[in-house]
Amino acid sequence: MNRAYRFAIAGALAAGLAAGGAATAFAAPAPAPAPVASAPVTSVSTAAPAAKPALTAQSSVATIGAWQEFRVSGKATGIKPGTTVVLQQKQGAKWVSLPAKVTVDKSSTYSMRVKLGIKGKNALRVTGGGAVSEPIYVTVR
Template sequence: MIVTKRHSLRIAAVGALAAATVALAGTAAMADTAAPAPSAPVAQTVAAKAAITAKPSVNSVKAWQLFRVTGTTTGLKAGAKVTLQQKQGSKWVTLPASSPITHSGSYSLGVKLGIKGKNQLRIVSGSTASPVFNVTVR
């Protein structure tokens, strides 16, 4: 059998790859068996439950008079939008008033209401909602 130089290089390369594979497999097996199980419970960080507060700048306004709703959030990302909702009958209707959450977790949005009487309002972001607050439009 004649062995050429090219053939011998192939055999050497395959041998080197096989040796490296065996070495890596042995190292992985040693790492699995060498790590002891922790004896004390590991503390896990618990994400803060999402919450929104809301406070209107006034309790009573004239129809279409501008007022502000301000508040803070916890557990929500900065840049996420908070939106105003109004209770109309038995449904919550989203109004065209929204604002991004700042990096400190606060927000402020301008609101104009036209439905006269006591308006039930809340601020929402995703599935998180603030407690209901009232503003009377006269």
């Protein structure tokens, strides 16, 4: 039954294509378009070029005890207010997003509270709005 159904569909499609091809084969050719004189194009741009998105990041401390709270804050340029920025930590060779995220405020700044538990020197960065900050380092005792 399935094979018969496929043959019927294929036949209907083939007949439709053949009829459509025959109709276009016997249609009169379209007249060639008249050449159009083109004027030189001048670009007038009054808007300033958009700033490339960038983020800065700084920590409120350089050394902290495990699971003690500190702040990571910074400035966003070329990023709309209300855009979410996320803190990332380098774990091995990969950057892993931490559950610390905030939105950029009207003055293009952000500040988030952070707690780290991995002891040693931790590399952190902030991402969001198509920008990535330079890494900052916090040592956890």
